[in-house]
Amino acid sequence: MSSILTTLVTTFFIALGVILGGSLLGSLASFLASGQPPFYSIVELAEKLKIWALVSAMGGSFTAFRVIEIGFLSGQPAEIFKQLALIISAFGGAHFGYVLLRTCFGGN
Numbered sequence: 001m002s003s004i005l006t007t008l009v010t011t012f013f014i015a016l017g018v019i020l021g022g023s024l025l026g027s028l029a030s031f032l033a034s035g036q037p038p039f040y041s042i043v044e045l046a047e048k049l050k051i052w053a054l055v056s057a058m059g060g061s062f063t064a065f066r067v068i069e070i071g072f073l074s075g076q077p078a079e080i081f082k083q084l085a086l087i088i089s090a091f092g093g094a095h096f097g098y099v100l101l102r103t104c105f106g107g108n
Contacts, residue, residue, distance in 0.1 A: 004082060011057045011086050012093035018053035019046050019097030039105045046098045053097070057090035 023046040027038040030045075058064050064083045071079035 004085070008085060008089040011089045012096075015053040015057035015090045015093030016097045018056050019049055019094055020101070022046075022049045022053070023097075023101055042105045043102050046101045050094045050098055053094035054087070054090045057093060058086060 023042045026045040026049075027041040030036050030041040031038040064087060067083045068080050071077065071083070
């Protein structure tokens with residue numbers, strides 16, 4: 001059980017890190033390249049990076065769905081629930097990062 005919890009927490013923070021790091025560094029690059037205000041581009045980039053944060057935290061998008069398929073076909077519901085928990089954890093981290101940046105740097 002400890003291994004699953006560790007994996008869920010790690011997945012959450014990987015997705016959070018992708019959002020925070022990608023948005024902050026991307027907005028810096030946008031400012032240096034075009035002079036666009038970085039606070040606007042932070043929120044815009046965070047919104048665009050959500051799906052990529054989810055995919056990178058999962059280690060690739062197709063492995064999770066493949067494990068879910070194998071779980072259905074072989075009758076192993078524990079594997080299905082584990083993969084769904086990982087997807088929810090990754091989405092939670094990505095969405096938390098987006099909400100955090102939107103709250104701190106403005107946006108709708």
